[in-house]
Amino acid sequence: MSMGSMTSCESLLDADLGGAPRQVLGGGGGAAPERVAIVGSGNWGSAIARIVGRNVIEQEGFEHQIRQWVFPEKVSHNGVEACLTEVINREHENVKYLPGVKLPENLVAEGDLALAVKDATILIFVLPHQFLGRVLPTVAEALGLTKSGGNAGAAPGGRRIRAVSLIKGVDKGPDGLKLISDHIREGLCGAVPVSVLMGANVANEVARDELCESTLGLADEDYASCRAAGLSVTADADTDTLRLLFNRPTFRVTVVRDASATVELCGALKNVVALGAAFCDGLGYGGNTKAAIVRTGLAEMQVFAQRLRCDASSFDATASSRAFLESCGIGDLMTTCYGASRNRKCAEMFARESGKRSWEQLEAEELGGMKLQGPSTAVEAFGVIKKKKCARKFPLLTTIYRIAHEGQSAKTIVEFDKVQA
């Protein structure tokens, strides 16, 4: 698939960058410094760029320049039409997706995806997951990744490349739900371990440096290599490169080993539980009932995480349980279920109007076409539940699915325990 449409603005990588020359390295360690590329430049991508941009300067072991792939679109800025990439590099502000917030000057916006990720050793994916199918082949090619039979691949010259996904949601797969991290892993020829960063992280608040927490679900390969290097991931997580890259005094990152994708599943399934919470709000139910729904949702998320990979002998119940108590678990769930997001308002309306408007209509009329993640994630999650014939283990998730997609009355949310197989 051609990425031509993504390179319509001129590459700025080699332009004069003022205070951030390309080869300045952080720290004086012997190992080659990490080169960071951010794939995506929306609201959340811009907020995380502010964090990462400062950390590569302040922490050791990173090249000071970071590159951000920005979809080369035209924006109207101060009454003049301009390329967003150029505006970011000139004004150090993403005037479209994070207006009013200064970005670090060592961040270089790049409209050419291949140039943006070239020679990167850490890739941060933060874009709508619908774009992954188009993006990943270009990234793999630019990094020289090749399929070497089966799922396992290789990076040229034995370079160690890692990816971190900040994308909340799930894909559709042949078995129903497919993890975004698996999608990225496969798209990068199985050669790159994919960690995830999830939590109660509303982008605009992160951009204002308000205190928050986030959870880094370390890919098993990364965890293993930390251990091999004699690092104790739980006791001495400070030393992990990825944590250094994201952690700040007001953005507190906790590391969880995540063989079972619990952190990522939390980030996706919380949107389904939030539908149930919003149904309660829409119907005017009280705080007791909403708490029962949200709490049951968390419990079913736990069982789901366990069963999704129930064939894997590697399921680590302790690590998984821990993840649920971190920001990616209850933190994000509380914010999503009790916050005043537009997404929640839509699901409230759905219940109040007895499903008179479809999700597509609500998205078009209330969110300006922005996609709600809950309804689609409910479909993928229920696909797994149906395939494994275990609706009785997931009465709440099943009930939410049926209300959202099968015309069942929203009032049945309080009768979720009546679900049969």
Place this chain on the structure above:
Amino acid sequence: MSMGSMTSCESLLDADLGGAPRQVLGGGGGAAPERVAIVGSGNWGSAIARIVGRNVIEQEGFEHQIRQWVFPEKVSHNGVEACLTEVINREHENVKYLPGVKLPENLVAEGDLALAVKDATILIFVLPHQFLGRVLPTVAEALGLTKSGGNAGAAPGGRRIRAVSLIKGVDKGPDGLKLISDHIREGLCGAVPVSVLMGANVANEVARDELCESTLGLADEDYASCRAAGLSVTADADTDTLRLLFNRPTFRVTVVRDASATVELCGALKNVVALGAAFCDGLGYGGNTKAAIVRTGLAEMQVFAQRLRCDASSFDATASSRAFLESCGIGDLMTTCYGASRNRKCAEMFARESGKRSWEQLEAEELGGMKLQGPSTAVEAFGVIKKKKCARKFPLLTTIYRIAHEGQSAKTIVEFDKVQA
């Protein structure tokens, strides 16, 4: 201490009770049926009486009549001054504390505490904990409980008596914090195991039979006897008498073995964490920050539960962790931190006004003299933290205490991690 003031209304126990004669027994089992007495008749006491009153009829093994000790006060009802006890028995409605809701006809209000609890085998304590000191000696005497050296006591004739506390909060004790259940246990001569029932249970919503969950923290003695009787408490909790007494289709009770008082501590400490959450709201902080505070609060509650009884070899980390994921843990915490209670509004004002008004003033001016539990529980909890010299293990609880009681700025809530010993 004389209980004379508590018996100013005539005893109604032996009056004609219409459809609920005293000796009708539930079921036909061989064992003597349980006789239930409720000590307390406020908002929550009345709501739980509706539940218990129906269950003793519908479930096997209980006497059909239940007695409720009602503080014999005069109320104005339909323009006429009357004794609350009489009004309840005539109208089957607690017109003062749960107006507009019918109580079961098999519930008998009794102004004489000794008569109310006489021959009871299950005692439900649901009254402000400040009254316990006056109430417990009368209860112990009426039940014929005697101190038989040390903490262990005995009930006459080998009768098995159990208590359940629905009281949220803690007492002041010589070591700082003292559990309400311990207070009750001691007051009943160590002869009665004390379980607790806690959860996201706003009384008025429970009284309307809206769906909610609750957690029964089974006293260790009760748990042991279930096991001895061949009952698996986790797998077959339905069979437990106390669960039968409280569980209903819209009031779903989960049983947790609670050797370490985790369920009870959750019910108390959540009010301290809620202060921190309200400070965030009062200062206009966003959802990320509030989620970080609440989540950290839950984590510190866990450590606190573990350390409070850290000398006890019986601490059961798995059961304790489970309790935090039940309604008594995250359920109640979410409702308290995100609900619109008057208590929370007070703590919001405290932060917004930079502590200009004391807690006493706020209670007097905003709550009509009703007591906030958070500030006093913070004192008792910090007493333990100080005594054990472990402020660094509880930076958030310590910071909340210092803001609430030592004039520290509410804005320091986001710097809780800077706490030193």
